[in-house]
Amino acid sequence: MIKIAPSILSADFSILGAEIEDVDKGGADYIHVDVMDGKFVPNITIGPLIVEAIKPKTSLPLDVHLMIENPDNYIQAFAKAGASIITVHQEATVHLHRTIQLIKVAGVKAGVALNPATPVEMIRDILGDLDLVLIMTVNPGFGGQSFIPQTIEKIKQVAKWREQYNLSFEIEVDGGVNGSTAKECVEAGAEVLVAGSAVYNQTDRKKAISDIRTAAEQ
Numbered sequence: 001m002i003k004i005a006p007s008i009l010s011a012d013f014s015i016l017g018a019e020i021e022d023v024d025k026g027g028a029d030y031i032h033v034d035v036m037d038g039k040f041v042p043n044i045t046i047g048p049l050i051v052e053a054i055k056p057k058t059s060l061p062l063d064v065h066l067m068i069e070n071p072d073n074y075i076q077a078f079a080k081a082g083a084s085i086i087t088v089h090q091e092a093t094v095h096l097h098r099t100i101q102l103i104k105v106a107g108v109k110a111g112v113a114l115n116p117a118t119p120v121e122m123i124r125d126i127l128g129d130l131d132l133v134l135i136m137t138v139n140p141g142f143g144g145q146s147f148i149p150q151t152i153e154k155i156k157q158v159a160k161w162r163e164q165y166n167l168s169f170e171i172e173v174d175g176g177v178n179g180s181t182a183k184e185c186v187e188a189g190a191e192v193l194v195a196g197s198a199v200y201n202q203t204d205r206k207k208a209i210s211d212i213r214t215a216a217e218q
């Protein structure tokens with residue numbers, strides 16, 4: 001079963017609550033929240049205050065993607081604000097295993113994201129600790145970028161290890177996912193598709209979500 005996670009990065013922030021209710025009613029499975037600090041990535045977005053404010057707007061899991069340096073310092077705050085999944089970047093933390101344990105102690109599902117240039121081998125030894133692996137299919141920082149095709153091989157390798165080691169983490173893809181790129185991601189082994197511009201740049205979000213789902217499941 002494919003899950004669609006609209007990224008609110010491309011939503012209208014002046015009416016953010018309504019934008020979230022719109023995709024909730026439109027059949028989304030997760031709400032993807034892109035947190036950027038202006039250091040790990042060249043953009044600044046959302047903090048725990050916004051996560052706390054949107055939490056009552058939806059019963060869907062809040063899938064919080066931390067594109068920040070020193071994520072350990074903020075895990076507690078995002079957990080308290082209502083995150084259901086917290087994903088940190090392998091490139092942003094030196095002691096990744098410790099960071100994962102901090103997320104779990106906070107009572108939240110733990111994910112690790114990999115930039116397009118980061119080999120999947122970097123997380124092989126901790127796959128058993130993860131609830132989610134996020135393969136970035138663009139360089140993080142902005143919505144509306146083009147899908148990087150070389151990332152498909154990484155999805156395939158992670159999916160292969162998942163089967164080989166009998167693990168059950170979800171594989172999520174993020175960046176440039178739309179009706180044209182969703183299918184190859186799913187064929188490679190991903191089941192959670194983040195889509196920002198492909199959902200929020202359309203007026204009919206329900207149709208946008210179902211179009212991606214249909215393309216992915218073809």
Ligand code: DX5
Pocket residue numbers: 007009010032034065138139140141142143144145174175176177194195196197198
């Ligand atoms: C990129 C973010 C993505 C982004 C995706 O840094 O992590 O979640 O919002 O946007 P689209 O789907 O437009 O590429």
Ligand code: ZN
Pocket residue numbers: 007032033034065174194
């Ligand atoms: Zn993201």
